[in-house]
Amino acid sequence: MPDRDDPSPFRRLPPVNELLASGPLAGSIDRLGRDAVLSAVRSTLDDARSRIARGEAIEVDPGALARSAADRLASDRPILRPVINATGILLHTGLGRAPLAREAVEAVARVASGYCNLEFDLESGHRGRRADGVAGLIRRLTGAEAATVVNNNAGATMLALRALATGREVVVSRGQLVEIGGSYRLPEVFEASGARLREVGTTNRTRLSDYERAIGPDTAALLRVHPSNYRIVGFTESVGISELAALGRSRGVLTIDDVGSGALGPGRPPVVVEEPTVLEGVQAGADLVLCSGDKLLGGPQCGLLIGREAVIRRIEADPLMRALRVDKMTLAALEATLRIALDPSRASRSIPLWAFLATPVESLRGRADRLSDRLREEFGLGAASADSVSYVGGGSAPGEAIPSVSVRIEPPLPGRCPGASEASRALREGEPGVVCRVQAGALWFDLRAVFEEDDDRIAGAIGAVVRG
Numbered sequence: 001m002p003d004r005d006d007p008s009p010f011r012r013l014p015p016v017n018e019l020l021a022s023g024p025l026a027g028s029i030d031r032l033g034r035d036a037v038l039s040a041v042r043s044t045l046d047d048a049r050s051r052i053a054r055g056e057a058i059e060v061d062p063g064a065l066a067r068s069a070a071d072r073l074a075s076d077r078p079i080l081r082p083v084i085n086a087t088g089i090l091l092h093t094g095l096g097r098a099p100l101a102r103e104a105v106e107a108v109a110r111v112a113s114g115y116c117n118l119e120f121d122l123e124s125g126h127r128g129r130r131a132d133g134v135a136g137l138i139r140r141l142t143g144a145e146a147a148t149v150v151n152n153n154a155g156a157t158m159l160a161l162r163a164l165a166t167g168r169e170v171v172v173s174r175g176q177l178v179e180i181g182g183s184y185r186l187p188e189v190f191e192a193s194g195a196r197l198r199e200v201g202t203t204n205r206t207r208l209s210d211y212e213r214a215i216g217p218d219t220a221a222l223l224r225v226h227p228s229n230y231r232i233v234g235f236t237e238s239v240g241i242s243e244l245a246a247l248g249r250s251r252g253v254l255t256i257d258d259v260g261s262g263a264l265g266p267g268r269p270p271v272v273v274e275e276p277t278v279l280e281g282v283q284a285g286a287d288l289v290l291c292s293g294d295k296l297l298g299g300p301q302c303g304l305l306i307g308r309e310a311v312i313r314r315i316e317a318d319p320l321m322r323a324l325r326v327d328k329m330t331l332a333a334l335e336a337t338l339r340i341a342l343d344p345s346r347a348s349r350s351i352p353l354w355a356f357l358a359t360p361v362e363s364l365r366g367r368a369d370r371l372s373d374r375l376r377e378e379f380g381l382g383a384a385s386a387d388s389v390s391y392v393g394g395g396s397a398p399g400e401a402i403p404s405v406s407v408r409i410e411p412p413l414p415g416r417c418p419g420a421s422e423a424s425r426a427l428r429e430g431e432p433g434v435v436c437r438v439q440a441g442a443l444w445f446d447l448r449a450v451f452e453e454d455d456d457r458i459a460g461a462i463g464a465v466v467r468g
């Protein structure tokens with residue numbers, strides 16, 4: 001124990017353990033983990049020592065130091081931090097869409113901390129092309145002639161329209177004028193691109209003859225957009241990509257297929273049967289197929305442009321290409337993900353999104369039962385496993401309800417957050433943050449998109465809120 005009468009101000013600083021046990025910090029250990037709190041306490045004490053060494057008169061009172069460590073803890077906390085996704089929405093755009101495969105993360109780490117041959121041909125020693133490596137893999141996966149990569153699919157669409165159709169018309173069915181969320185609305189993307197939108201058909205029915213009649217001297221392309229996040233059902237008719245591509249060919253205009261989701265084919269993620277794949281678009285004869293990297297492919301955020309060599313070269317020559325280009329980390333993650341995608345059975349094990357979709361309901365139920373038992377026994381909570389429904393989300397496969405299992409907790413909870421919405425807020429703000437659903441006044445933790453090793457961390461996070 002330090003002697004409080006010691007005249008040396010250094011000796012009057014309280015020991016680390018005394019601060020850790022003090023009021024404002026003891027509670028934080030549960031919420032934020034001992035390591036984070038310990039590191040804040042050590043930095044606070046280091047800081048106090050340097051200030052004493054500089055001759056400043058500072059407060060060495062444990063209460064003041066603990067408060068200052070608590071402030072430091074709050075401000076040191078990363079703003080962007082990992083959360084556990086217990087919402088049952090697998091590609092949750094708010095939570096960063098697809099988690100990367102371990103191989104992809106390792107590939108990012110390998111290139112991120114140093115230099116790499118991003119645009120450099122190691123054989124010749126000359127400048128190389130940035131997307132060449134992944135283009136080769138995409139060609140193998142889809143049979144297309146060429147491919148390139150940009151920041152996301154919204155960028156890919158904008159770039160394609162600009163490079164291939166500025167000042168000219170692109171024909172789109174009225175049933176496919178999508179809004180993907182937030183700022184992506186197809187008519188607005190057209191306006192920004194400089195291409196003219198030529199709408200045909202009606203919301204529920206568009207025929208080949210509608211496209212035929214719209215083609216004229218100003219037509220640059222026919223565009224099919226996959227209605228990724230809605231379905232038109234009932235009295236409907238739409239034109240398949242094969243028919244559309246055949247029409248485009250016969251009339252000398254390009255056909256562009258925005259499949260949205262990014263399932264490349266030949267394999268598809270388990271459970272997902274309705275989504276079109278890039279492979280289908282290429283085989284149907286589309287000149288250009290567009291998709292996202294962080295939807296069903298389960299890779300990093302990016303937009304893939306896949307198609308005929310001449311079309312891809314025109315796109316790459318557009319000045320907007322430079323503005324939308326991806327960095328080395330994205331390319332590293334994409335390459336690793338594409339390598340896994342070459343073998344669909346490996347994809348179902350290694351790409352988290354695919355593995356989540358492949359998990360049998362019975363396995364989720366076993367985990368939910370164990371977690372609920374523990375929450376009942378350890379914390380006296382009204383917890384039980386319950387059937388629930390997951391969705392792919394992120395604007396993919398809207399019609400496909402995926403059976404899942406959740407842990408349901410009925411309020412009131414003991415402790416400072418008795419109600420479901422207060423408890424869900426405390427869980428979001430904890431460490432790790434847990435994002436669950438509040439439904440009919442209860443908390444639902446859907447396990448479909450939860451890594452099995454995170455089950456214990458969910459229990460710990462709930463425990464921290466209950467004891468809080």
Ligand SMILES: *Cc1c(COP(=O)(O)O)cnc(C)c1O
Nearest residue numbers: 152153154180226228260292395
């Ligand atoms: C998701 C989606 C987009 C936008 O893709 P981002 O990668 O999110 O920019 C565009 N078109 C379709 C059909 C989509 O599903």
